[in-house]
Amino acid sequence: MSKGLLFVVSAPAGCGKDTILEQLFKVTENVGYSVSATTRAPREGEVNGVHYHFMNREQFEQMIKDEAVLEYTEYCGNYYGTPRKAVEDMLNEGKDVILKIEVEGAMNIKRLFPECCLVFILPPSMQELERRLRKRGTETEEKIIERTAQAREELKFAENYDYLIVNGELSEAVDDLKAVISAEKLRKTRCMAKLAELRAE
Amino acid sequence: MSKGLLFVVSAPAGCGKDTILEQLFKVTENVGYSVSATTRAPREGEVNGVHYHFMNREQFEQMIKDEAVLEYTEYCGNYYGTPRKAVEDMLNEGKDVILKIEVEGAMNIKRLFPECCLVFILPPSMQELERRLRKRGTETEEKIIERTAQAREELKFAENYDYLIVNGELSEAVDDLKAVISAEKLRKTRCMAKLAELRAE
Numbered sequence: 001m002s003k004g005l006l007f008v009v010s011a012p013a014g015c016g017k018d019t020i021l022e023q024l025f026k027v028t029e030n031v032g033y034s035v036s037a038t039t040r041a042p043r044e045g046e047v048n049g050v051h052y053h054f055m056n057r058e059q060f061e062q063m064i065k066d067e068a069v070l071e072y073t074e075y076c077g078n079y080y081g082t083p084r085k086a087v088e089d090m091l092n093e094g095k096d097v098i099l100k101i102e103v104e105g106a107m108n109i110k111r112l113f114p115e116c117c118l119v120f121i122l123p124p125s126m127q128e129l130e131r132r133l134r135k136r137g138t139e140t141e142e143k144i145i146e147r148t149a150q151a152r153e154e155l156k157f158a159e160n161y162d163y164l165i166v167n168g169e170l171s172e173a174v175d176d177l178k179a180v181i182s183a184e185k186l187r188k189t190r191c192m193a194k195l196a197e198l199r200a201e
Numbered sequence: 202m203s204k205g206l207l208f209v210v211s212a213p214a215g216c217g218k219d220t221i222l223e224q225l226f227k228v229t230e231n232v233g234y235s236v237s238a239t240t241r242a243p244r245e246g247e248v249n250g251v252h253y254h255f256m257n258r259e260q261f262e263q264m265i266k267d268e269a270v271l272e273y274t275e276y277c278g279n280y281y282g283t284p285r286k287a288v289e290d291m292l293n294e295g296k297d298v299i300l301k302i303e304v305e306g307a308m309n310i311k312r313l314f315p316e317c318c319l320v321f322i323l324p325p326s327m328q329e330l331e332r333r334l335r336k337r338g339t340e341t342e343e344k345i346i347e348r349t350a351q352a353r354e355e356l357k358f359a360e361n362y363d364y365l366i367v368n369g370e371l372s373e374a375v376d377d378l379k380a381v382i383s384a385e386k387l388r389k390t391r392c393m394a395k396l397a398e399l400r401a402e
Contacts, residue, residue, distance in 0.1 A: 122395065126402040155399060163384065164392040176387055183364065183384030186377055191365040194323065199356060201327040 004096040011121030012151030014133040016167045023174040032090040040078035071108035103157035120161040124168040205297040212322030213352030215334040217368045224375040233291040241279035272309035304358035321362040325369040
């Protein structure tokens with residue numbers, strides 16, 4: 001059985017990556033999601049083990065020491081990281097895996113898994129991004145300004161990604177991500193085994 | 202307006218590329234099809250200007266002289282070629298274009314349009330390919346043997362393509378081709394204008 005493919009999805013806060021992934025998992029099979037670990041406080045409605053593995057700094061630092069995270073980073077004063085075992089298990093089972101991580105983590109994953117596929121979600125405009133952040137209502141004005149500035153910094157990394165998806169209409173963005181996942185599996189470099197099989201016949 | 206993308210679809214005879222494309226055009230918009238010119242005789246049900254522009258050798262050679270074909274080749278004793286103007290017009294209108302051409306023509310198109318995307322349709326197995334050729338009932342036994350040998354030759358070119366799609370289940374192959382077209386438009390290199398727009402905001 002061939003190994004699964006690893007996809008990394010990044011986006012500035014407010015670009016809707018959580019909603020896109022939620023919708024995607026409703027319509028795709030055989031795609032696993034790696035739940036990140038973080039030391040940031042849960043937002044309203046966030047469930048431990050579903051949205052994140054929430055933990056304190058001490059626990060997170062123990063994971064780092066044990067090499068139990070594939071990559072980690074500090075972002076806005078909190079640790080974020082990808083638990084290693086769950087990802088490796090799913091890939092070995094032939095399951096594709098989606099990691100939702102920020103830009104520096106994504107670059108680290110690309111170094112560890114050069115075969116992985118990086119997807120960046122863009123807002124339709126910076127103005128719309130700010131509007132969405134405000135609409136959330138979970139952030140202070142100071143945080144909104146901080147996040148908008150952060151988004152501009154993150155955009156600089158977008159050109160290191162393989163695919164760029166604009167989240168204007170949610171359903172279109174979901175279809176786009178679905179298409180990327182399907183198409184990546186059809187890339188010639190990933191299908192050489194089938195070709196060899198036909199030639200040997 | 203940005204130019205359309207050029208897709209080239211190739212497959213050995215019997216792999217079902219005509220049926221896949223027929224189905225695809227039922228479910229996609231803004232994808233144009235370039236009707237090839239050929240000197241081969243029409244098969245039953247084939248319509249001039251729809252399946253091919255059928256012409257005699259003299260007419261075809263005049264097109265070559267006039268540089269009115271993007272590429273052409275001789276295959277099983279007949280000319281096959283891609284009329285230039287229709288393709289260039291559609292691309293300039295921002296329409297994606299699909300060319301259905303054999304392997305050597307595809308390599309020529311790649312040289313002319315390095316940005317184009319090459320898709321090769323594979324049979325599920327060589328045995329199944331032969332069965333499909335027989336089932337068609339339009340070919341003599343001699344032709345079937347010739348076409349199977351030809352298919353093996355064409356398979357050698359498959360590794361020069363960008364995507365490989367196995368036509369086992371027709372509807373899956375159509376979905377796959379649709380995904381490839383969608384995903385290719387999302388590739389970072391094709392979205393740099395949007396990125397520049399966001400950064401300038």
